Amino acid sequence: MPTHRRAALVTLATAVLALGVPALAAPAEAASSDVYVSPTGDDHADGGARHPVRTLQRARDLARARAGDLASDLTVHLAPGTYRQSGPLALDARDSGTNGHRVIWQGTGTTVVSGGRKVVGWRQVPGRSGLWSAPAPQGLTDTRQLYVDGVRAQRARGEVPVRLTQTATGYTASSDAIARWKHPSDAEFVYTSGEALWNVERNGLGQWTEPRCRIASAEGTTITMAQPCWDNSNKRVEFPDIPGRTVGMVGPGHLTNDGKASYVENAYELLDQPGEWYLDRSAHRVYYLPRPGENLARADVEAAAAEQLVDGRGTADAPVHDIAFRGIRFSYATWLTPNGPEGFSEIQAGYTVTGGRGWATQGLCQYVEGGTCPFASWTKMPGNLAFTHARRIEFADDVFAHLGASGLELGAGTEDASVRGSIFTDISGNGLEIGGVDGQAPASGVQVTDNHLYALPREYHGGVAILNGYTRNDTIAHNQIDHVGYSAISMGWGGWPDKIGDPATPNPSHGNTVRDNLISDYMQMLDDGGGIYTQGLTGTSLADGEKVTGNVVHDQWGLGKSVYTDNGCTYETVEGNVLYHASYANVASRHTDYRDGLGNNDPTLVKDNWWEEGTADGDNKGLVTTGNRIMASPSDVPPEILAGAGLEPAYRSLLDRRIGARSVPEAPSRVGTSTAGPDALYVTFNPTFADGGSPVRSYTARAYDSTGRQAGQQTVAATDFRRTALVRIGGLPAAGGPFTVTVTANNDVGGSAPSLASLPLSPTTATVLPGAPTSPKLRTASMAATLAWTPPTATGDAKVVGYRVTVSDGRAPVDVTGRDVLVTQPSAKGMFRVLAGLKAATTYTVTVAAVTAAGTGPAATVTATTRP
Template sequence: MKQTILIWFFIFFSLGSLSAQTGEIHVGKQSSKEQRDGSPGAPFSCLEDALREAREWRRLNDPRMHHGITIWIQDGQYVPTQTIFIRPEDSGTAESPTWIKAVGNEAIFSGGISIEGWQPVKGEKRLDPAIAKHIVVADAPQAGGKYFPFRQLWVGSRKAIRAESHDDDHLPRIINWDFKQQAAIIPNVFPKKFVYKAGMEFFIHQWWAIAQLRVREAVVTKDSTTLFFHEPEGKLQNEHPWPKPWLSKEYGNSAFRLVNALEFLDQPGEWFLDEENHKVYYYKRPDENLSKLHVVAPYLETILRMQGTLESPVRHVYIEGLQFQHSSWLRPHYAGHVALQAGMYFLDAYKLAKPGTVDKAGLENQAWLGRPQAAVLLRHTAFTKISACRFAHLAATGIDYRAGNLKDSLNGNLFQDIGGSGILLGQFSDEQMEAHLPFQPNNERILTDGVVVSNNLIQDIGNEDWGTVGIGAGFVRNVAITNNELLDLPYTGISLGWGWTPTVNAMRNNRVLKNKITRYGKYMYDVAGIYTLSAQPGTKIQENYIDSIYVSPYAHIPEHWFYLYTDEGSAYMNVSNNWFPS
């Protein structure tokens, strides 16, 4: 941590001395002037207007941009109504970069909308009177005059818990899974007599991934309940072979819970959105006064997108000291979420009647995958820098270098309280490409190449999708993942590679060096501090420190964990001089 703080101080000191030579544009929340021109006394009210001004300077070759442009962001919470889009026309050059820098420590870009007007609940017959006295209710928020769904809620700096039948540490186990009927059989382990409510969801732990299924019907008997699910997730859950519901007399069956019903609202910190009546219910924690706390529901899935093209990438844009908060992720709301690995979810998957593909004679299944949304997304970029930023209170991925990223850097940032992966790099499986195929594009500019991820602190990620990772890299080359610290992880720390194939592909010459990974595998096993897949010539994994795996209460096989795991197809790598306790 001391090393990270020193790096941040060096960045601020060295780059601050450069700013006097650059043209300056200001963004701020407060201005007494009606006409805002981006000056210190009349700052623009949003980043988009400042980007437009900088774009015009470059278009007109204004002298103010010759040594670079600095967009200064004053403290405050900025709430864009749509994703902020940085385009090729916003690019700088090595001699004249575009900086987007925080003036202080509280320049926050939020993808959420505030909820106000909380009142004690009255006359709600669905709630036990003993519990109702702790519940407050408010009108659901609107965006553009319309109500919108959301799956997360933050009360002040704390994430609230979507109303659930059982908490993370006390999940019951399924009785069985009926693949013929595409149904889960679960015990009747609910405080009251179970009554199915529309909108309920089923969360299940499956080996190294989870699934979230929308319940279509529930058939209750004396001793058990049979759950049926909506499509497309019902078919996906039953047809994909890996990973599937775990049934084991020795270790116990898959753990589960039910989510999203007012009747489950029975613990401090839980909340429920009544979409039909447009009300939000919240069970107050004892120390909370909601009139003094900022309560936020996420609205935007991506807060900032930096995207160019193969021919014209976004270049030399540097972001420093900003905070990104309150992103949403809604695919599970409309289509469920059945994951294969590292949070990548099935679009289609099934077992092959006759095994074998061109690349793998013994492969017995096929899968096509989607990729979760990210709060910050970079595609077709070059020589960009993101430093000293904070990514927190986010629904899915923190930041995603999705494709075509050349020599970008991500240095000295904090990732905390994130529902999915902290950082993703490069292509995994495109939606049109079968997941087990080696990736070797004709145009190598599509690859994420030479990106440096260094000195970042990543903790408390994957707190909704337990199968996501701290840092995940797919088909990447010349990437350096160095001197990062990762802790409090539900699954793997650093995952490098994709494809499950020994065939030489686009991956090569990656570096995973001097990272510290502790307190991982909190819920999922078949896990490692550092995990690799597929052939990666010239790759080095060295001088990493890995320790303190959790004892997962739900591991399908309690012995199936590793400090470093070279999984299927891993080849042509130098793995040496790493430290583990045993």
């Protein structure tokens, strides 16, 4: 569960009334056309209150027969319990409401629509301490997800056990270790990406992606990778006259770092940590290493089997319409495409390159011969619940959890749909997808309000909480989004051509609004994103362009911006937001408007925000900044502005709803080290954003010598790590290096599995001081100022771990630490800090100096006068 909570609660009666979750109506009160369903019902029954049917499909057929000429809403009453689906509940125009009335699928809050298969018959595996196995459930041929008491288990994973040298079709390995595995073709290489930091390898297809490709075969030392995933990840066509620039204009043309995999997943031989599992498809058996406290004799173990739970498929001429889903939990669906030859060759936000020659033609339109159009129309991750050509579809008080693709997809041709009062969590990819980018009918009039989205994505870490493509007049308002791996809200598409001086792809978007959302603890795993990220044309003018207003966005972890106006983002208004604790910018990314030859910037209005950036008012060729206020802390902001963001009072009880059993946290990721002296290492990592339902209290870093023996450890409180982003392990033996480090996250339940290990590093004595920071600026208000600077060009013989700021009014020096100190350095991005408590119309001199293991370097100095 998230660590940020609302203090205000409402009574149960008020919440039930607001969320519209009545108990099953008494038979005497029910409309005669209503249908009743129970897990213990009988599909030969008439579906009346006293004779319910058993399956959703039979209930649909009865409702379909009764919905042709409604005089009132028709309710399908779903009794408490689990409704297991081997395939989706398929709906079309015949299942729609009529005469202005709806067909309402009404659950009780404990109604579960499940695509899972229960795994039973567990026995200990002889000769493998702690390992258990059970026969795979009837009908389960493959899956990517297993859950124990509602807690996601981790597919067996570990370090690649061999050195890999990339070839045209895969790799040459340093030994035949992988070829000797039981089923090497089950294994999947994962290529993690992130901002280059310390000695962390930067693999993948851009720091916002995490592609995956399966092994096709391993014979001796020859590893052949599955096609077309391998070519789609390594042969993306590039402009012949622009070195390194792909025609897709998003990320590199091939896996970086010589195609080295960051880790390998899904092999029996990797089962070595509690909470890991493996499905042996040929033997039809499931293997699992229980976590402490789990009892497989009593546990509810669910293997996700169905790939869709609801499929609402209308057409432009016969849309599916006027249907509501209320009080239902949708769980235990999978997505099997990444297990196959397509793999997961990611572009951005869960979109992938697919097809035999996807690398050469898909979405490349006019830029290559045979390119498919429109530009950037790559393959979207599907939703486990999906609607196309749907009108007036409603989801209210629902839960989307334990899902293996995107949670809910409101696709092409969706109009006037609403999603409110619902929870999205523990989803492998995107939480909610709206519209598309493939030239089909845009979504329009979609209302996404008062939902809680958190602890996602759990598998495809480049996914986002809410993905909005080419849409019109959508509203995303009063949602709380926290603890997510990448961007929280992603809007628009197709702006990348400005990288080569072309205008953004024309699209039908206009009139979209993102307002009054509360976003925190975002970009916990990947980089180059934002709390609210937008690219491409958003309208035809500032009047009908996208409005980003009244949002509170804070506590970014990775490299990015609070509100990120990326390539081609045109006609966006960013007004009245509260934006703080970002790395190098609160708002905007200046881009040239290539629709004419005037050299102006994409028209953007940044107005009346509370922020830390401190940029002065002005008009930079169409990028207008005006009326923004420097804030030193949230206490500077009027309380009513803060209170107006996030869930409205009637919905704040969503924050207290527990999904799944309490468990240990997910392991941290991307562990990197740097020298901290002759016998010490600094350790940094990405904290877990899935805390197991109990807040993370601390992290423990453990160093291991070259023989694998533990050489030192250090525990840091989660609150301290949040402030410093560092753990220091001292007292390491001088002759024991190089050392690798793993990190565990600890909550009230226990400790996570160890993270994957850092690269090996030996501590060294640091003696060369860093240079002075560059380009210092002091952006002043009357009683505060923003100090901005960029990292030193020379860091000496150690990494920058902090900055020391002095102010001429005699206050104690300010030590600047945190993740932004670490991620802005290798990218040479600027950073900033607010200095509070200043006097109006007063001249101040401020210095800033970099700190490394060698000490504090020379300072850069800047002088400015505060405003009257």
